[in-house]
Amino acid sequence: MKNGKLTCLLLATLVSAGCSDVVNEASNPLRIPTLIDSQQNQDIQITLSKGKHQFYPGIDSETMGFNGSYLGPVIRLHKGSTANISFNNQLGETTTVHGHGLHVSGDIDGGPQLAIADDETWKIAIPVQQQAGMSWYHPHFMGKTAQHVHAGLAGIYLIEDENSSSLDLPARYGVNDIPLVVQDRHFIDGKMAPYQVTHEQMMDGLREDTLVVNGTLSPYQSVPQGWVRLRLLNGSNARFYRFFFENDAPFYKIATEGGFLNEPVALTSLTMSPGERNEIMVDMSELDSLHFMAEFLAAEPSFLDWFNPVHSVLQLKVDTQLTAQGILPTKLNNIVPFTDEQKKTAKHRRFRLEMEGNDGEMAMDMGGHHNMFSINGESMRMDLINEQVTKGEYEIWTISAEMMPHPFHVHGVSFQILSHDGKPPAAADRGWKDTIVVNNEPSQVMMRFDHVATPTHPYMYHCHILEHEDGGMMGQFTVQ
């Protein structure tokens, strides 16, 4: 019911017409990122540069991109093989390239210590050892992450394995298997507003008004008359979205960040925080058009949510010339929950995400907002290792946060949710994840770190509201 009402509100604002279930026709073909397969490319070359991107035709916005003006290629990785990637920095300033979701050691994780100076190349060999899933890459330079991601530096890694290739899922990239990087931006006279934040935007996280999908405004995508798989990344700085389809059409969630769920979970609504990935499938066999929609959530939930803006993310348009392919499997994966024995041996740690920093500790240097926020009373410091984890041992982390929902992310691992806001996780969240929305009520996650992160190249845990991350809501840990 709520979706219907929101759609009406949208229409009322857009065309000041009466309530109807039809949403406006989308006007631009969705941009599909170039696909680079690591098996066909022994040496993947990625150049980071400033660019001019046309969101509106004929109007250049100042942006940054990987091998282009905005965002980056989708890089396909294969479990059991090594991917060689060179990141060549031509931005004119220092950055890093983090592999968010990759199970790799700290020295190729791309955290704040792994700076790539201007005009330098960072070459990594990624030994792909994790199951099929969706990760992503983005800058992680101290105090600059929000600005660099906002300018356009983000791209997707798709990891495939024997399971994903034997499942008969929709698998034609850019036809019925579609990556969607969802972001919010603001435009002034057709130009993307450059990154700039007030104190209040630091607190709430930068939340803007216009939806940008793969760098496209108001996109549509032609699809075959059958199953369509959408690979969703919330690549926004701070915005949470509640996704749904027009008319509350049912869909199926098949994967979380770290891989497939055991079986598809039927949903009509899906909320995603920054940093999270989910894969969903929708059946287009009886339809000729369907809008995928997003409600823009405010920093703190309230009764005003009834007035949240709703926008079309993507219009799926059936083209009967395209051949349908793929099914919705009944069984997808074989995730084994952690046992009580494993839980008994686990090391416990607690994390509290706090909206105030440790005053005076750090000057307002670099980004200028370094010590606004903290975790367990400590703002992020490059020279401080906050936690030391033993490689191969089980860990249970209890996380809570102040004032608003915060997406807590851990490097180098996938975890399982033991409890979410004090309750057992929903069926759709019983998968491998690396980002979890935490509130005042504690949540628990469990994992085992299998890769090394030394004091020179530690891992991070942090809030994935990028303003909070840059503002110090981050900590470092080693795995040895």
Ligand code: C2O
């Ligand atoms: Cu997506 Cu530490 O980051």
Ligand code: CU
């Ligand atoms: Cu990460």
Ligand code: CU
């Ligand atoms: Cu936060």
